[in-house]
Amino acid sequence: MRYLEDIRIGHKAELGRHTFTAEEIKSFAERYDPQPFHLDEVAAARSHFGRLAASGWHTGSVCIRLIIQNRLREEEAMRARGEPIGRTGPSPGFRDLKWLKPVYAGDTITYASEIIEARAVQTRPDKGLMFALNTGTNQDGELVFSFVSAVFVDRRPGQ
């Protein structure tokens, strides 16, 4: 990311994909979301999920990892080219998070991001806010996850 002024609304990027193994679904659930249908195949079979399913917070956390890894790679390339880099982050929050379908053990989710809004921040003349619609789609082409992220970005110096 350069600066707020460089952001192109409508810019889309594929962030990458991730396969959720039973082992990591259980590992996340043991730490942060110990509900039976995230921990145990037999309990999951008896639940409304029908099969072992990832915690929604796990689905979201993997999306964040891909967003951040993409950003760090982009900044590395800009640094190598000697381009100025505006600071991105932290985030004040997010909205409209939807867990549309379960993410089951073995599912491969492809994550993507589209910039939908960018604006100045009244209280911080040096900062702007960028909003993006982030999505996850499974191997059958079904949208399983989406949310609108918000993040502080630097304005171009002297603006």
Added chain:
Amino acid sequence: MPTLHWEDFPVGSVAEHGPRLVTREEIIAFAAEFDPQPMHMDEEFARSTMLGGLAASGWHTCAIGMRLIADGFITDSASHGSPGVEEVRWHKPVRPGDRLTLRRTVLEARPLKSRPDWGLVKFRFELINQAGEVVMTQLSVNMFGRRAGAA
């Protein structure tokens, strides 16, 4: 059998769960796995950012909130999961050594037309630190089974 059903979450009801201690090791480990930004892993770098010092990833804070929700009441309920979260706001940084308490307030409760044996509950969840400051607010919806024979 679960203790809590849709009927146990009347509008306006408030309860608190926790606290949970947030350690430096956990902040760095979560960030390394899911949110590898220097502001969540490197104390000196974090001081130069808007966070003003090492602070937990916001998604880590959400995950801690989920753990307090799970241990506090969800695993003892007839929960059928959540379709999503309307909004999350991270008001203040979560620091190493913070003790976070979850406060839940029921904003809305209604039976589901499509599933008469289920009901919907909309919560406001707040995470509050040891100084009494609200560090995160979350508005989210959860589905619960209704008591047998109630529908």
